[in-house]
Amino acid sequence: MSRKQTRSEARTEAFKLIFQCQINDEDPNYLIDLMLEESPESLTNINYIKTVVLGVHEKNEELLKDISDNLRKGWSVDRISKVSLAVLKLAIFEIKYLEDVPHKVAINEAVEIEKKYDDPDNSAFVNGVLGGFCKNL
Numbered sequence: 001m002s003r004k005q006t007r008s009e010a011r012t013e014a015f016k017l018i019f020q021c022q023i024n025d026e027d028p029n030y031l032i033d034l035m036l037e038e039s040p041e042s043l044t045n046i047n048y049i050k051t052v053v054l055g056v057h058e059k060n061e062e063l064l065k066d067i068s069d070n071l072r073k074g075w076s077v078d079r080i081s082k083v084s085l086a087v088l089k090l091a092i093f094e095i096k097y098l099e100d101v102p103h104k105v106a107i108n109e110a111v112e113i114e115k116k117y118d119d120p121d122n123s124a125f126v127n128g129v130l131g132g133f134c135k136n137l
Contacts, residue, residue, distance in 0.1 A: 003041055008109060010045030011090070014052040015113050019086040021057055028057045055097060056089045063089045066096075070132040083118035084126055091130050095137075103134050 005013075017031050032050060036042055042049060056063060067088050068077050077085070091110035094101045107130045114123040 005039075005041040005044040007045065007048070008112075010042065010048050011052075011109050012113060012116075013039060013042050013045075014049050015086055015090050015117070017049070017053045018056050018090055019083065021053070022086055022089075023082060028053050051098070052090060052093060056093045059093065059097075060089070063092050066092050066133060067129060070129045070136065081118055081122060084114060084122050087114050087118075087126055088129055091126075092133055095130070095134065107131065107134070 021028050087110045091106045094106040095103050111123045111127050114126045
């Protein structure tokens, strides 16, 4: 029997899939199937992963606007690293659409993913954008 995957691990898998979709313009369902072959423990959280990945794919333009609306004056989405963009989309989707994910959890997890997969200094930027987004809700 394979071990159970934690929600944090599932969130990281979802982030990786969102990142891949944005870089390679791949079909998210295809990428989810590949992920399940590579990480069968993800079956534990497949509903969460599918909801987030497919939701971010479907609401991409809305999420980009949410990010853009919470940037400092003079900044644009084009200046944000691809990793930070995927992290922000994931967290904002969770905050807006998943009632079982507290805002603080979404923000803290996003900051941790950012530290692990991008320049750790960008974590303050991600934290600031998400904090501003939550204030404006």
